[in-house]
Amino acid sequence: MIYFDAGSYEDWRPDKTRFPASIQGNKLDDWAGEWWLDIRRLDILGPIMRDRLDLAKNKSCDGVEPDNIDVYTQVNGGGFRITYQDQLTYNTWLAQEAHARDLSIGLKNDLDQVRDLVSHFDWAVNEQCWEYNECNTLQPFITANKAVFNCEYKTCPSILASIDQLILRSYHNVRCLYLSN
Numbered sequence: 406m407i408y409f410d411a412g413s414y415e416d417w418r419p420d421k422t423r424f425p426a427s428i429q430g431n432k433l434d435d436w437a438g439e440w441w442l443d444i445r446r447l448d449i450l451g452p453i454m455r456d457r458l459d460l461a462k463n464k465s466c467d468g469v470e471p472d473n474i475d476v477y478t479q480v481n482g483g484g485f486r487i488t489y490q491d492q493l494t495y496n497t498w499l500a501q502e503a504h505a506r507d508l509s510i511g512l513k514n515d516l517d518q519v520r521d522l523v524s525h526f527d528w529a530v531n532e533q534c535w536e537y538n539e540c541n542t543l544q545p546f547i548t549a550n551k552a553v554f555n556c557e558y559k560t561c562p563s564i565l566a567s568i569d570q571l572i573l574r575s576y577h578n579v580r581c582l583y584l585s586n
Contacts, residue, residue, distance in 0.1 A: 407461040411454055411471035411499055412483075414440045423453050430484025433473070441476045441483025444495040454499065458506050468509030470530060471499055475515040493521055500525040511554070516542040528552040 414424045416438040428449055430441040442450060461469050476483040477492040496515065500522070503510035509527040512519065516531070516539055523529075523545040531543060531553070543553045 412473035530554040
């Protein structure tokens with residue numbers, strides 16, 4: 406599995422010179438050196454993301470975890486007025502490109518589009534769904550018998566008890582659940 410940013414530009418990546426200023430939008434809150442991308446510009450982003458997917462395949466990865474694929478949820482669409490449909494188009498394109506390389510692909514944190522994207526993505530990963538009480542939005546992946554992974558950055562007894570109960574009751578097909586202190 407390989408992680409890469411698919412919806413943001415990072416000024417420390419080896420391919421940083423391939424991202425013209427015209428597609429770099431608002432800075433990401435709390436992430437120095439990172440800006441939202443104009444995901445509508447597949448003419449520019451397409452070759453870059455294809456190369457990143459090719460790199461994953463060449464490194465013998467089984468799948469990819471594209472991050473920041475929810476720019477439409479940001480103030481002013483990350484600086485480009487990205488719409489729900491723009492994001493749906495981009496995320497579906499990413500999934501098709503991953504599958505063309507025989508790579509699995511996970512939907513990360515884009516909870517509002519789960520129902521529209523569950524058929525295109527192989528699994529889901531979410532950060533802090535317990536903390537924010539939003540784990541139920543991932544149910545379409547469970548119903549489709551697809552894995553759901555979760556990372557919690559704060560550990561507390563009530564979260565652990567809820568996870569235990571949920572796994573015992575109905576999430577028997579959740580293949581892995583990661584907790585971090």
